[in-house]
Amino acid sequence: MFRCSLRGSAAVCRFRLLPSYCLPHGGGPPPRSGHAFLVGSLRALSLRKDAPARTGKHTPGGGAMNNAGPLLAAIIVLCACTAAHAITPHPRIFITREDIPRLRAMASQVEPNALGVSPAAAWAEILKTAEKLAAAGPYHYRVNMPGREGGPSKLWEYTLSDELPPRHDDYSHYPPWTAMFQERDDSISTRIRYFLLAYMVTDDEEWFLRAKEIVFHLCAWDLPIWQDPSTGDKPGLSSSHAAVWVGVFYDWCYDRLSEDERRVVRESLIEKALVHHDAHIDNMTPYHNISVLVAVGLCMGSIAVMDEEPRAEGWVRHALERLSLNFDAQGKDGGAMEGPGYGTYATDNLADVIWALSTAGIENDLMDHPYIVTMPRYCISLLDPNSNTQPCFGDGGPTQGFGRLNLALALQGDTDSAWYCKQIGMFNTVAPRTFIAMDPAKVKPLQPTFNPSDSFVDIGYAILRDGFAPGPAYMALKCGPPESNIGHNHYDHNSFVLNYNGAWIGWDPGYRSYFDPPVRKYTVSTLGHSTILVDLDDEYLADHTVANPGHDQLKLSGGRIGEFSTSTGFDYVLGSAGDTYSKDDLRVLDRFDRQVVFAKPNVFFIRDTLAAPEPHTYSALFHVDSSSEFRIADGAATGSGKSTLLQIAPFSPDGIALTSAHYAGAENRGAYLAATTGRTAATTITTVLVPRRDDALLGNTGFEAGMVGWTPRTAQDQRANHVIDTEVFHGGRASGRIDNAGYYYTERFSLPPGTKITLRWWARCTAPEGASSMLYHSHEGQSVKRTPGPAATVNEWTQYEVSDVIPEGASQSVLALQFFGEGQCWYDDLEVILDPxxxxxxxxxxxxxxxxxxxxxxxxDGQTCIMVCGTPGRLAPRVVGEHIVETDAEIAVIRMGAGAPRAFVLRGTKVALDGAQIAVEGGEWREGPRQ
Incomplete structure (x- = not known):
């Protein structure tokens, strides 16, 4: 219905969805259009007006007056019913007619706006992308579909046309249509999106025709639903993305299409997507991202046709009901159950709905749901200030999540969301949505005032950090969800990731493999995560079972964050995960409590308390990424990679044996370190983690550790051209060889602008031509400067070098050592010299x-941190080096250095150092404490 009010002489109306009892149900005929309903009802009213005259009870001069009130009321009601179908005219999704002049003016606005962005420069990049997509010819997709369980792959390819994509029933486990429709660098949806905005801003007919060609190919497909028939006939990601962007095309180009063309697009949108989404969405699991996408497709497509399709209002209401169920299934205290990876995929598409409802003038209560209300705080707490990325446990990796949702919230006036968007560089990342939303009058970033250290118990995340400034270390711990089994989660309760100096030096191996058993085991099982593994032995390693009873965690839920506190100097968390190792007929652990105290800015104390019915060995696991490695010496270990080190010092009264390895078959997912106790039923493991900057800007400069730290060329099937040669080398035991075509990229590194860098390496080449080198400088994926270096031209070891100054605006640099010729080229012993x-x-x-x-x-760093473990309530002195520490706490941590000593106390009241009481730092308990 419409809400209407009179302001002066103008009626101000806003569309409001009718409640379900006002709408038709079941299989009856759809309601007539507002116009037909109005005419028919007035005809009925006319008959009612005549009735009194025929009975002889009509009063001369009074009949019209007596019927005027009811007639006027009826007309008002009926006009409201008609108006219910007259929402914001086309275009109404993301933009309205009033936005078009603003967008066209922005395209020529060279001066930076209040967000620090030149709209003209942003538009030039968007138009450049549209032109590049247009120049690429008809959309074509090609993929090698992986076989089941490590079986052979199979080529699948398709060029967009009126003909359907080829079926792949023998490889039905793989969905190539998803990549065709998701918004990637080049996809069907991406092309429609860029071509449509180019049309709106330039008013150039060419862009309309390009978008139209794509949409009419989809309309011509002879199938019941825009979904891959080899994977099923139910709505999914493909039909959802198609519904959104065919709907946006219909909406934005409505005035440009003929009536026949509108009918073709409208009927295809309804019959190949919307009716199926409406029919099947109630059978989908509410928390899942696919459920969200199906609701989004239903809602967006329905908004596009709402004033012409009588069922559309009910479809929008149905979609919003399902989205509300999805919200209810998320973290009760904030956060996405599927994490920043799949959670972002779901909520960023949901953001389109929030935005479209606003521009279409449709009232709704999505913004009032606690999941949306808590989203800015969740996103900001998870955002590591060193890398401006968020950790992602389960399927995914570090990401800048929930950008589009925060953009939609920023447009509604949320300053925290606007600040988050600015931190992740969203306004500097040129894309159609951000260009449309770039309105400084609405988007006003302000740094939040809350402490970003936080816990989200219902999803099982805890964030330990030191404010908003970059520099200090950052840790995210996962223990949970307590109850919900989430499909994209892993067996990773009480695991952590850690960032320092912009590098994720404490790592998670990321997205699972659905097709390769060794990679699947390493990515999903407890082995691949920085937590506790029981009885790590050769038999366990040889078994590709993902959740192996007696060793791994067996439950995706059941862990719980029991305590969390934060203060200026310390963060603390307790995760309990003992029950996740057991099942009904097997009790493995009675207790696995992990307590972490973060002594800001860079020291982590981890206390693992373990107990079991039977003796076991317990391995505390740690992980680094594929470009890093572990070094073991003197009873401790160091994780090394990407300009950052992680000192790891584990201790146990039952002894610790340190080993490091790559899991066979999953070497490209990085190395693991196991700190394994002796065999015992109950023990503690105390681990100290201290991240440091690595003096060596680049690691593995001589290829002794294989390709760790180097990126070979994989395009055009050239990965096999790159060989670690242990027979031909300059120094050490190996070199990197290229056969015929390829390159080795170093790790990306960051240096302050103005730093002079010299890189020297040894090379030899069998061909006089084909070798080259290049030093690249970039910022957020955009090139800032390229400096060519020398080329190897002789078949004997020769040293080469390139020097440069890090340019302003560059945040990353990388050296490429290349060879594209006939023959072989070897590279070895890279050296880096910096000034200063x-x-x-x-x-x-x-x-x-x-x-x-x-x-x-x-x-x-000139400071001393002491962690003392004791018995709660029992005051006891302990000799610690040259000091005596006295406390009645379960755990007390003291930090001494500049200024007065600071202390954290758990389940105690006091702590003294050499007889002097230390002030216990006050803080905020977000969860607990337990008594």
Missing amino acids: EPEKELPAVITPIDDGSGGAVVEV
Whole structure:
């Protein structure tokens, strides 16, 4: 219905969805259009007006007056019914007619706006992308579909036309249509999106025709639903993306289409998507991202045809009901159950609905749901200030999640969301949506005032960090969800990831493999995560079972964050996950509590308490990515990679044996470190983590660790051209060889602008031509500068070098050592010289107290951190080096250095150092404490 009010002489109306009891149900005929309903009803009213005259009870001069009130009321009601179908005219999805002059003016606005962006420059990039997509010819997609369980792959390809894509019933486990329709660098949806905006801003007929050609190909497909027939006939991701962008095309180009063309598009949209979405969405699991996408497709497509399709209003209402169920299935205290990866995919498409409802003038209560209300805080808490990315446990990896949802919230006036969008560079990342939304009058970023350390118990995330400024370390711990089994989650309760100096030096192996058993085991099982594994042995490693009883966690839910507190100097979390290792007929662990105290800005104390009915060995696992490695020495280990080190010092009263390896068959997912106790039923493991900057800007510069730290060329099936040669090398034991065509890229590194860098390497080449080198500087994927280096031209080891100054505006640099010729080229022993040399961070000195059972001491950066473990309520002194620490706490942590000592106390009241009471830092308990 419409809400109407009179303001002066103008009626101000806003469309409001009718409640379900006002709409038709079941299989009856759809309601007549507002116009037909109005005419028919007036005809009925006319008959009612005549009735009194025929009975002889009509009063002369009074009949019209007596009927005027009811007639006027009826006309008002009927006009309201008619108006219910007259929502914002086309276009109404994302933009209205009033926005078009603004967008066209922005395309020529060279000066940066209040968001620091030149709209003209942004538009030039969008138009350039549209032109590139147009120049590429008809859309074509080609993919090698992986076989089941590591079987052979199979080529699938298709060029967009009126003909259907080829079936692949023998490879029905793989969905190539998804990539064709998702918004990727080039896809059907991407082309429609860019071509439509180019048409709206330039008013150039060419762009309309290009978008129309794509849409009419889809309309011509002879199938019941825009969904891959080899994977099923139910609505899914393909039909959802198609419904959105065919709907936007219909909406934006409505005035340009003929009536016959409108009918073709409208009927295809309804019959190949909307009716199927409406019929099947109630059978879908509410929390899942596919359920959201199907609701989004139903809602967006229905908004496009609402004033012409009588069922559309009911479809929009149905979609919003399903979206509300999805919200109810998310974290009760905030956060997406599927994490920043799939959670972003779902909510960013949901953001389109929020935005479209607003521009279409349709009232709704989505913005009032707690899931949306808490989203800015969740996103900001998860955002690591060193890399401006969020961790993603389960299927996914570090990402800048929920950008489009925060953009939609920013357009509604949320300053926290606007700040988040600015932090992730959303306004600098040129895309159609951000260009449309670039309205400084609405989007006003302000840094939040809350403490971003936080816990989200219902999804099982805890964030330990030191405010908003970059520099300090950052840790995210996962323990949960307590109850919900989420399909894209892994067996990773009480695992963590850690960032320092912009690098995820504490790693998670990321997205599972659905087709390769060794990779699937490593990515999904407990082995691939920084938590506790029971009885790690050769038999376990040889078995590709993902959840192996007696070793792995067996439950996707059941872990729980039991305590979380935060203060200026310390964050603390407790995760309990013992029950996740057991099942009904097998009790493996009675207890696995992981307590982490973060002594800001860079020291983590981890206390694992383990108990079981029978003796076991317990392995505390740690992970680095594929470009990094572990080094073990003197009872401790160091994770090394991407300009960052992680010192790892584990201790246990039952002893610790350190081993490092790559899991066979999953070497490209990085190495793991196992700190394994002796066999015992109950024990503690105390681990100290201290991240440091690596003085060596690049690692594995001589290829001794294989391709760790190097990126070979994989395009055009050239990965096989790259060989670690252990027979021909300059120094050490190996070199990197290229046969005929390829390159080795170093790790990407960051240096302050103005730094002079010299890179030297040794090379030899069998061909006088074909070798080359290039130093690239970039920012957020955009090239800032390219500096060519020398080429190897002789078949004997020769040293080459390139020097440059890091340019302003560059945030990343990388060296490419290349060869495209006939023959072979070897590279080895890369050396980096910087001027000025960066300030060095010396290693921390870490000492256990009583083999770790009593705690540990860390000396780093001129400060000393002491963790003491005791018995709650029992005051006891403990000799710690040259000091005496006295506390009645379960855990007490003291940080000494500049200024007065600071302390954190858990389940205690006091702590003294050498007889002097230390002030216990006050903080906020977000969860707990337990008594």
